[in-house]
Amino acid sequence: MIARMWRGFAFPEKADDYVKHLQASVLPELRQIEGFQGVTLMRRDSPQGVEFMVLTLWESLDAIRKFAGQDAEVAVVAPAAQGLFREYDPTVRHFEVVLDTL
Template identity: 30%
Template sequence: MATHQKIIRTWSGWTTLENASAYEKFLVEEVFLDVKKKGVDGLEKVSISTLTHNEEVQFFLVLQFSTLEAVKKFAGENYKMAYIPEKAKQLLKRYDHTAKHFELKQELLL
């Protein structure tokens, strides 16, 4: 029985301490809400994690897609490039210019 592998897309961006809550709110209330409204099929899950170090906050995003084609619907044909809306660029101190893509092999719920 053939199965397709889910794709995990990871990316990091860093904000100042002052911009961290605004950026998180922007992700939740604008970016991913817009993605859902646009009907990007295949985006199954988004995890937003943070790490505070010195005077900045790292945001580590993990997006789970059903297929690579779904990733391309989200990010475009040049899907390895990071998706950074203009407002995000105003809130971020720095960010990865590319995203990494992994095939999900196993998921264990313990």
């Protein structure tokens, strides 16, 4: 299993809007992709705004490419979400999951 991690800093007044966007727009799309295993959304307050860490789990890099395209390292941030963030990582990081107890 592959973990895909992405981070962004939302404007505090728009942080809840990002959660809604993820639930209403992104998650339904992800669930349609064969190989998608799940998502965890984490948040914390920081000096730069509300920091979000998004962790998605996938069966393989091929499954990730069905979502992200051929360059799987590039972050997928919809235009509707871009305006909610003060800044965000333009790329993601992938990790092989070697232990998972959830």
